[in-house]
Amino acid sequence: MELRDIEIFLTLAEELHFGRSAERLHVTQARVSQSIAKQERRIGGALFRRTSRRVELTSIGARLYAELKPAYQQILDGTRSAAAEAARGVHGTLKIGTMGALSQILTATNALFRGHHPGAELDFVEVQPTTPFAGLRSGEVDMALLWLPVREGDLTVGPVVSERPLVCVVGSEHPLAKRDSICMEDLGDYEVPSSQHPLPAYFEEALLPFHTPSGRPIRRGTKIATWQETLIAVTAGAVIQPIQAEAADYYPWPGVKYLPIDDAPMGRWALVWRTNAENPLVRAYVEAVEGRV
Structure with a gap:
């Protein structure tokens, strides 16, 4: 049912008069009659009882009115709210x-x-x-x-x-710094930082896996609370750190080297x-x- 037909039905259900409904909707009386007739054909039953003196809702019409009125009001309220928000702009x-x-x-x-x-x-x-x-x-x-x-x-x-593959940051004097790249299995040979504040396991594992691809545990070492503390620990050679590739762009920290990880997961x-x-x-x-x- 189109929105205009819903408006016509609801208005006639409230006015119970074709002429007044047409005036209220600023349409012709014939338009009201045609809309109601179309709706009755689709539903397969009469929505109104009409006599020469009065118009009444049938039981079908009354039920339809009870269902449509609150839904139509929600549409109106939502439209007004959106229009008001657009008029105000975002501030x-x-x-x-x-x-x-x-x-x-x-x-x-x-x-x-x-x-x-x-x-x-x-x-x-x-x-x-x-x-x-x-x-x-x-x-x-x-x-x-x-x-x-x-x-x-x-x-x-x-x-x-x-969305870019992870890299690994290591100290410039770390044994891995001599290489052009590493793989995820290499993480099992060294320690990675541990968080001073517990993180959800799934969230931590996206950056610092608990096991290598072959199943070896990846040891947690120095506790850190900030990214700067991580870089300090890496510079000292205490830990290595898989990290999002953006870190290499924005943190060219002295004493560290960012290495590609050949089989790195995506950092998103x-x-x-x-x-x-x-x-x-x-x-x-x-x-x-x-x-x-």
């Missing part, structure tokens, strides 16, 4: 959590967002890799750029913004936000990521 400050210089991944999106929403501001807050969800859950940030997978019941995972970054805190700013930014603004 306010969107706080985005990123892990240090990885905010550079979003440079093009930021320019697109700002161009379409000049009344909105972007504020970037650092997120530590050992406490990736804390800012979202405390409300410190509206959305965060996190590596995948994220499987948290209260968080929504949005579009992927970068996506925007994540608290499901029950989604707002127009979040939706507008996601649209910018997807190129829909």
Whole structure:
């Protein structure tokens, strides 16, 4: 049933008069009659009883009215809300959590967002890799750029913004630094950092597997709380660290070397936000990521 036919039916059900319904809808009385007749043919039964003196709903018509009225009202309310939001535009400050210089991944999106929403501001807050969800859950940030997978019941995972194979960062004096590349099996011969704050196992394993492809355990060593502490431990030769390829672009730290991993899994970054805190700013930014603004 088309929306205009729904409007005609609901109006006649309330007015119970073809002439008044036509006036209220700014259509001809014939248009009202034609619409009702079409609906009755589709349903296979009469919606109204008509006499020379009055119009009444049949039991079928009354049931249809009871079902359509609240649904139609929801459509109207949603349309008005969307129109009001569009009229107001997107305003306010969107706080985005990123892990240090990885905010550079979003440079093009930021320019697109700002161009379409000049009344909105972007504020970037650092997120530590050992406490990736804390800012979202405390409300410190509206959305965060996190590596995948994220499987948290209260968080929504949005579009992927970068996808590249992992690399491994080692100290420049480390035995692996003499090589041009390594493989995932090499991780079983050395220690990797451990987090000072417990991470969900699935989230940690995406970056630091617990076992090599052959099943050897990958030992955890120095406890770290920040990315800078990781780089310090790597520079000292205490640990090696599989990491997203973007780190090599943005952190050319003295005393370290970034090595390709021949059989590396993909490192994927996506925007994540608290499901029950989604707002127009979040939706507008996601649209910018997807190129829909």
